[in-house]
Amino acid sequence: MTTTFAPSFSRTTVAVSSSSSSSSSSAVPSPLxxxxxxxxxxxxxxxxxxxxAKVGGYTKDDFTFRDLIQDGIDGGxxxxxxxxxxxxRKGGAPDCPTACNDTTLHFGSFETFYNCAALAAIAxxxxxxGTYYLGVEAERNASVLMGSGGTLAGFRARPVLESFAACAVESCTQDQLSAPCDASVMDxxxxxxxxDIFAAMDKFCPELRAEINPDIFGPGVLISYVLQVVFSASLYLFLKIFTFWVGYSQKPAQRRPTSERLVRRLTRIESMIWKDSSALSRxxxxxxxxxxxxxxxxxxFVFAVQIASILAIVVNSQEGTFWGEIVVNSAVAFHVSQNGILPMFLVQICLHNEGIRNWHTFLGFCMEYLLAIVATTQRVSFRGSVDLFRGQHAVAACGGNPSPRTYCASSAGVDGLTLTFFPHPLVYKLVFLVLDTVAIAALAADQLAWTLRTHQRTRHWTLGAHGLGRWPDGRLKRHWVxxxxxxxHGLEFAYLxxxxxxxxxxxxVISNDSFQANRWSYGQIIAMTVWGxxxxxxFSLILSGPPKNGEGLNAGPPRLRIDNVLNHRQADTADDVMSTSSSGRWIPPPPPQLPLQRKLATPQSPDIEGGMKEADVETAPPRTITIRHE
Incomplete structure (x- = not known):
């Protein structure tokens, strides 16, 4: 699907006043x-x-700038x-006769450019x-734009048309847009x-394909977005299938009394009734x-996306060859910024539902949500974009203003992509306003309650007879659970x-041209491998299981191995062996030290040696301390 975007305006705006019009097929002029x-x-x-919604073609009453100009000069x-x-003058009354005869003002804004073209078409x-005539109502309506003493009938069209011809020809040679001007314009x-000038004006504003900033939606970044969503949904489904299988395979354990039934959660050691070396444990x-x-x-990853999206909407929105392209880039940046937190919500809810809570992950998640809120408040300035175009390619024949094509060109799709916000942007807007708000409030309450009931300084706090951070007890407990x-579970399913x-x-969004070789760059390849x-x-943990805490140096998680060496629980024998391997001969590690012995005097029979005897007593090795990291 090829989408066409253009900033919209309403054709149903209330007019200041109007005159009645009638259509006639005769040669008699009709009122305009x-x-x-x-x-x-x-x-x-x-x-x-x-x-x-205006970017993806979801509205039906939007007109492009090109449509507006054509509608104003086509003789309707x-x-x-x-x-x-x-x-x-800023804040002053409109004066079209003066503005249209000054090229700086004539091409300085789109409204002035359009008004001058429409007034010239009226003349x-x-x-x-002689197709139409100007009635009293038309003169009265237009008088608010004609300045002091000016009339609609007395507007001079020729200077406006000559200025447009000079500006159009020079703009076509300097604006560096991807589509060249029509031959009628160049002539x-x-x-x-x-x-001839009106015929060329009708074809002056082109339809161009917008180029998406590769840092926002390049092929590698697009693959990374897809992998993020796929992996989060796959983890959720894998988790549910696994917990279902554990419950099914451990049915005999569920026949015990209710008080002795095991909680099926990943973090509950009571539920791991299988051996540590089993596939279920791994x-x-x-x-x-x-x-x-x-x-x-x-x-x-989402932090980088949020910051880049905010910059794309506010700062880097000043990068673009025409207004429609800037708007499309800002829309895509906002879409991935607003919805990039959806996989995070799904995983965070899974973590809390499984009892896996820690503050640094939760605070990072909350920061991404706050950045998404900041992204929703950003907007792109049309005036700022015109100033950008003026600084890039000022056209002398247009009064030092940018080419009118830079702000009147419409966007006819996106180069290499099929822009769409399936099923509708309103769906994601409601999710952000309603579902995300409910979820973040519930997650924050659950995290705070967990902290109050588990922290050593707050777990004894009570409010009356009720402990802080603990949910209802007594008769309400069953209903609350x-x-x-x-x-x-409903939140999980909704986010799935x-x-x-x-x-x-x-x-x-992906099309046949999305992954062409010329679209790949160094950064795109790096972005694609971020989830590797x-x-x-x-898969490594599933196949081989987690490291165990044994007597070898390489046993246990990395922090525990280092801790064993630093605290002299284990000699760094492996390093000694490796340090001598370059000499060409193998030196065996030193034999383990014998347990320390101490002398202890024990009483003996006086008939034998009549005294005391020193006996060798072996001291047990120090107890191994296992550190468990939750």
Whole structure:
């Protein structure tokens, strides 16, 4: 699907006043209707949180700048004018006769550029062609734009047309847009006829394919977005299948009394009734460790996406060749920024539901949510974009302003991608406003309650007879456990569904040209491999299991091995062997030291030796201390 974007304006805006119009097929001129609107919505700032639907073609009443210009000069019975144009002085009254004869003002804003073209078209169709005539109502409506003493009938169109011809020809040679100008535009001169100039003006504003910033939506980054969603959903499904299988395979244990039944959670050691070396044990530890490490990796990845998206909307939105391209880049950046936290919500809810809680992961998750809120408040300034184009390619024939094509060109799709926000941007907006708010409040309450009931300084705090951080007890406990269970499972399922929809949205973006060789760069390859360590470690833990705490130096997790060496629980014999391996002969490690002996005097029979005897007593080796990291 090829989408067409353009900033919108409403054709139903209330007019200041209007005259009645009638259509007639006879040669008798008909009255021309002139409507005056306060402002043009298409030149307002682009606010992705509210205007995202306009980018994907989800609205039906949007017109491009090109459509507006064509509608204003095509000789139709109605012409729209805008009070926001023809501003000679800031805050002053509009004066189109003066603004249209000054090239700096004429091409300084889109509203003025359009008003001058529409007024010239009115003079052409009422004076030169004679298709329409100006009634009293049309004159009165347009008088608010004509300055002091100016009239609609007295507007001079020829200077406006000559200025446009000179500006258009020079713009086509300097604006460096991807589409060249039509031959009818390049053939213009100040001496061209009014009919030729209007015909060229009709084709002046092009339809261009927008180029997405590869740092926002390049092939490697796109694959990374897809892998993030796929891996989070896969972890969730794998976790549910695993816990279901554990419950099914341990059915005999569930026949015990209710008070002795085991809690089936990854962090509950009571539930691990299988041996530590079994496949169930390895899988349990692998899933728990991967959930935590994947969430930590997501924190850093989404943090980078959020910062880059905010910069893309506010700062780097100043990078673009035309207004439509800047808007498309900002829309895509906002889409991945707002929805990049959806996999994080799914994994975080799984962690809390499984009883795996720690503050550094939770705070990182909360920071990404706050950055997503900041991203929703950003907008792109149309005036700032025009100033950007003016600084990049100022055209002398246009009064030192940018080429009008930079802000009147419409975006006809995206180069190499099929832009869509499946199923509809409103769905993601409601998820962010409602579902994310409920989830973050529940997660924060659960994290705080867990801290109050487990921290050594707060676990004894009570409010009356009720301990802080503990949920209802007594008769309400059964109902609370059932309700909270359904609540968390419902949240998990809701985020699974919305993550699947987001995954479909990302996959529908991909086209045949998305992964062409010229789109790959050094950064794209790095972005694609960001989830590699987590995925590889998951399968490593499942296949070989976690390291065990044995007597060897390489046993146990890395921190425990280092701790054993530093505290002299184990001699660093492996390093001694490795240090001598380069000499060409193998030197065996020193034999283990015998247990320390001490002399202890024991009484003997006086008949034998009549005294005391010293006996050798072996002292037991120090007890091995096992450190458990939860």
């Amino acid at each position: 209707t002139v409507l005056v609107h306060s402002s043009f919505e298409g030149t307002s700032d682009f606010f992705p949180f509210h205007d995202l 019975p109605q012409v729209d004018l805008y009070l926001s144009g023809c501003q000679v 052409h169709w009422t004076g030169d062609i 213009l001169s100040r001496n061209s006829s009014s009919r 899988t349990s530890i692998a899933i728990a460790a991967t959930l935590v490490e994947f969430q930590e990796a997501q924190c850093w 059932r309700w909270s269970g359904w609540f968390w 569904v919305i993550n699947v929809l987001y995954l479909v949205s990302l996959s529908k 360590p987590v995925i590889v470690k998951l």
